[in-house]
Amino acid sequence: MGAQDETNFSAFLQKFEKALSLLKSYCDKPKSSFSENISFLLDKSLDHLKKLDSDDVCDLHLVDPTHAALMHSQGVKVFFNEVLKISKIHSIHPSIMTFAVNLMLQLTNNEVKFNLMYSESQNIFTKIQQLMETTIVENNEFKQSIMSFCLGLAKFPAGLKWLLTSGALLFIVDSLSDRTIFIRKKAEEIINLVLPLVDDVQRETIFTKLVEPILKAGNRLENHQIESDKLKPDKSAGILLALNTETVLFTIVSTAENEKLLTQSASLLAAIYAKCALENEKEHCSWETKAVSLIQLLLRRGFLRVSLRVISHSLFAWSQLEISGSFVKQLVRFMVIPILVDTDEVADHFPCYKTICQFWEDLDDSSTKSISSVLTTMLRSNSELNELTSVSLVALDKSITKLGKDLALKITRSGLFLLGCLKVPEAKRMTLMSFTPQLAINLIKSLCLYIDLYNIRWWETYETICLPLIFTKLVAYNASRNIQVTCAGLKGIKFCIQQSIHPDQVLLLNNSPESSLNEIASILHQCTVSVHWEVRDSAMEVVLEMAQLSAARYPPFQHLLINSHLLEAALSAFNDTESYVRATAIGVVAAATPVPLLWEHLSTHSNASVINSCYAVLQQDSEALARRAAAKALTLITQSGHFPSDLDRNVLYRYMSSAALSDLDWEVKLQALDFWRCIIDETLTQQGMLDGAFPEVTFSKEKQKIVRLDTKEIRSRLQTALSELGSCGCLYVLLQLVDDCDAPVREKSIRLLHHLRDVLANYQALDLHVWQSSLSPQVKTTTFTSHESLAMEHESVSKNSDLVIDEILSVTDACLVAGILADKDPKLRPDPAPVSSVDAKEFVNKINMMDIEMMLTSTSMSSDLHVVDFDSLLDDLEDCVHTDTSRPRPDCY
Numbered sequence: 001m002g003a004q005d006e007t008n009f010s011a012f013l014q015k016f017e018k019a020l021s022l023l024k025s026y027c028d029k030p031k032s033s034f035s036e037n038i039s040f041l042l043d044k045s046l047d048h049l050k051k052l053d054s055d056d057v058c059d060l061h062l063v064d065p066t067h068a069a070l071m072h073s074q075g076v077k078v079f080f081n082e083v084l085k086i087s088k089i090h091s092i093h094p095s096i097m098t099f100a101v102n103l104m105l106q107l108t109n110n111e112v113k114f115n116l117m118y119s120e121s122q123n124i125f126t127k128i129q130q131l132m133e134t135t136i137v138e139n140n141e142f143k144q145s146i147m148s149f150c151l152g153l154a155k156f157p158a159g160l161k162w163l164l165t166s167g168a169l170l171f172i173v174d175s176l177s178d179r180t181i182f183i184r185k186k187a188e189e190i191i192n193l194v195l196p197l198v199d200d201v202q203r204e205t206i207f208t209k210l211v212e213p214i215l216k217a218g219n220r221l222e223n224h225q226i227e228s229d230k231l232k233p234d235k236s237a238g239i240l241l242a243l244n245t246e247t248v249l250f251t252i253v254s255t256a257e258n259e260k261l262l263t264q265s266a267s268l269l270a271a272i273y274a275k276c277a278l279e280n281e282k283e284h285c286s287w288e289t290k291a292v293s294l295i296q297l298l299l300r301r302g303f304l305r306v307s308l309r310v311i312s313h314s315l316f317a318w319s320q321l322e323i324s325g326s327f328v329k330q331l332v333r334f335m336v337i338p339i340l341v342d343t344d345e346v347a348d349h350f351p352c353y354k355t356i357c358q359f360w361e362d363l364d365d366s367s368t369k370s371i372s373s374v375l376t377t378m379l380r381s382n383s384e385l386n387e388l389t390s391v392s393l394v395a396l397d398k399s400i401t402k403l404g405k406d407l408a409l410k411i412t413r414s415g416l417f418l419l420g421c422l423k424v425p426e427a428k429r430m431t432l433m434s435f436t437p438q439l440a441i442n443l444i445k446s447l448c449l450y451i452d453l454y455n456i457r458w459w460e461t462y463e464t465i466c467l468p469l470i471f472t473k474l475v476a477y478n479a480s481r482n483i484q485v486t487c488a489g490l491k492g493i494k495f496c497i498q499q500s501i502h503p504d505q506v507l508l509l510n511n512s513p514e515s516s517l518n519e520i521a522s523i524l525h526q527c528t529v530s531v532h533w534e535v536r537d538s539a540m541e542v543v544l545e546m547a548q549l550s551a552a553r554y555p556p557f558q559h560l561l562i563n564s565h566l567l568e569a570a571l572s573a574f575n576d577t578e579s580y581v582r583a584t585a586i587g588v589v590a591a592a593t594p595v596p597l598l599w600e601h602l603s604t605h606s607n608a609s610v611i612n613s614c615y616a617v618l619q620q621d622s623e624a625l626a627r628r629a630a631a632k633a634l635t636l637i638t639q640s641g642h643f644p645s646d647l648d649r650n651v652l653y654r655y656m657s658s659a660a661l662s663d664l665d666w667e668v669k670l671q672a673l674d675f676w677r678c679i680i681d682e683t684l685t686q687q688g689m690l691d692g693a694f695p696e697v698t699f700s701k702e703k704q705k706i707v708r709l710d711t712k713e714i715r716s717r718l719q720t721a722l723s724e725l726g727s728c729g730c731l732y733v734l735l736q737l738v739d740d741c742d743a744p745v746r747e748k749s750i751r752l753l754h755h756l757r758d759v760l761a762n763y764q765a766l767d768l769h770v771w772q773s774s775l776s777p778q779v780k781t782t783t784f785t786s787h788e789s790l791a792m793e794h795e796s797v798s799k800n801s802d803l804v805i806d807e808i809l810s811v812t813d814a815c816l817v818a819g820i821l822a823d824k825d826p827k828l829r830p831d832p833a834p835v836s837s838v839d840a841k842e843f844v845n846k847i848n849m850m851d852i853e854m855m856l857t858s859t860s861m862s863s864d865l866h867v868v869d870f871d872s873l874l875d876d877l878e879d880c881v882h883t884d885t886s887r888p889r890p891d892c893y
Helices: 009-026 038-055 065-072 074-083 094-107 111-120 122-131 140-153 157-166 168-177 181-197 200-220 237-242 245-255 259-279 281-300 304-318 322-340 353-362 369-379 385-398 404-422 436-453 462-478 483-499 516-527 533-550 556-563 566-575 579-592 596-605 610-620 624-639 649-662 666-686 711-728 730-737 743-762 786-795 801-809 813-822 840-849 852-860 870-881
Strands: 697-700 705-708
Touching: 009 065, 009 074, 009 094, 038 065, 038 094, 065 094, 065 111, 074 094, 074 122, 094 111, 094 122, 094 140, 111 122, 111 157, 122 140, 122 157, 140 157, 140 168, 140 181, 157 168, 157 181, 168 181, 245 259, 245 281, 259 281, 259 304, 281 304, 281 322, 281 369, 304 322, 304 369, 304 385, 322 353, 322 369, 322 385, 322 404, 353 404, 385 404, 385 436, 404 436, 404 462, 436 462, 436 483, 462 483, 462 516, 483 516, 483 533, 516 533, 516 556, 516 566, 533 556, 533 566, 533 579, 556 566, 556 596, 566 579, 566 596, 566 610, 579 596, 579 610, 579 624, 610 624, 610 649, 624 649, 624 666, 649 666, 649 711, 649 730, 666 711, 666 730, 666 743, 711 730, 711 743, 711 840, 730 743, 730 840, 743 840, 743 852
Parallel strands: none
Antiparallel strands: 697 705
């Protein structure tokens, strides 16, 4: 609620001052229950003030009247003075102090506001600076608010001046080493804004703090210091060089023995060289030479892993520069060397192997040839070759978007050579024991990433034709050895099917029994019965992909799924012990539903009815994931017109009503509402509606003639449609769910009611006088009667709650579990009972009384993000301050 919502801003100011007064009075009661809700409530009170900036002030150099009034307010000044103080008598709640600093940020977030606030309350700024020197900053929440306040000031000259003269700069520099990444990043941003304005002494202090962990740590360097982003050269290269950065870091690289220390220092130095080249393009060659010298120094010292990581960082930094295309190619060449080492075993299978190797060798010039030679020598026969290759793969993935398609093709081909080695158990690479599984996983991921990003097709790189077969061999070899590699291989097979990499998927499947997909299907079937659920689920995901593509894109997949018995495997997985596998298997059936050939096969070759199996999952499964899939499958079966005529639809309606009304998972309810939306569309279509409207004429099957649809006839058909929807339970479900506890469910049910009301309104059918008595003879009603419905409602009336509680408390724990211990068979949930029918005329009367637009508005508004009533917030604050354990908690808005 902004000031524009008030008759004048003084009313808003009065309420805000009352809130501050309540907070101040709480300072003496830090142990009350207010502490449980304070952070949430304070954030909400600030939301009102923040909204003024977005709604009322377009020019950042202006101050809206409410902010100005707050700055002049004596109540605000008293609040700041009482809260932002160092007290030894009592401890002020950190959340209130945090709120005070955040409020100061709102009142000083541009230069005009800052100058006004500083002139009004200079002592408050002094208090904040003094708090930076106390132990209160050990509270992470408060420290983050202080850093946000300083960052806000650093964005305009007057605020920067205060930071430099107040002593706050020392606190910010110390925060560069904070363990919390958000605080470190804010400190970095502030330092970057401050550096151009500080003098030489201050620069030296800042730089010393930046490199202090590196200079002092040695072998004790901690991970959080190594991985910190604070050493990135975010400021200009000129400033960094003026601080003697290059000399300090080069000394560390020349002498340090700790690999982590070396990696961080050398990577920073490599990034500085790239940044210098970016800022001075004319001298980029000299910076390239320095980057090469850095790599040579690391190799001479024998740090192979560090060298590869520094090359990786250099590639990422230099690939951002358009002027360094040839140097980037050389860095890529270094990264490809670990991939190509010991891959000559596949040369006979890939005719272009020698050509690709020659391409990479041709990139070496006089300055980089020695690096290539040393790297190759050090990597060949290295026991950690596979692990080091993973370093290269990660580096190539990191720079993928900047390399261009030509290099991407060459990298993809090189990776395929290595993947070809990994499919052979006796290959050199497979005999190395260092992280071979992880190498296979990284390689599969990288190849799929490059092929997908650059849209590489088989006619551009013929080697990709072998990719599905290689994945299949990897899966077959690792199916009983390594779960992760098997799952990665199955994901690779799924990727190949999605991308249409090799031509036999479309052209040869019908005519070639030797097609690689036949072998893939065989391996998939084996994986669907693996002892590892991850493998079963990954295999089922591939089957799901085939079923989805078989509808239109790859019709031959239909015969493949049938002949390889993969559909039967999916049906069997309905009873799998793992919910993910069950859900994916049900998804296969759902995907097969729109395909007549697959549905016929499912219907005739399954031991149990597919529909009954879905019923069982929907009603009995303990996991919402599987129940959602079952609800979706039943929806598609109904929508596709495959529901058998000999099955009672009332059973389907009972299960879907129960899912919508009684399921404990809101996403299951949403899926059930999708089913009822389909029933609404189907019912209206049966009455002659086409594309959301009734045509002027239609053909009547009953009268065997063309019927003109005038207003009277349309109203009659709408009444028939509503009567059918009322008798099957649809209208009852929609009316019940408008009060559901889950907002998405409420919203969806209200939208469906809105849709029905619009249809009725379009044909002036909301007037109750045009409605006849409901449930005309031509309407098929459900098998249950209104007396049965009343009886069920009577039986469902619960006992008095006090009696129920007394009964529970009177039973011993042993008696409570006796039935469970005596009966080993699990208790199944009973079949759902039918819901009450709804009279069509009564339904129209109810939706006429609903303000559906207002209901939609209130439902769509997130209760966690919007506070529409400041008075309600004040009541909650007052309840919290003057509280005992019997007082109500703050509402959740």
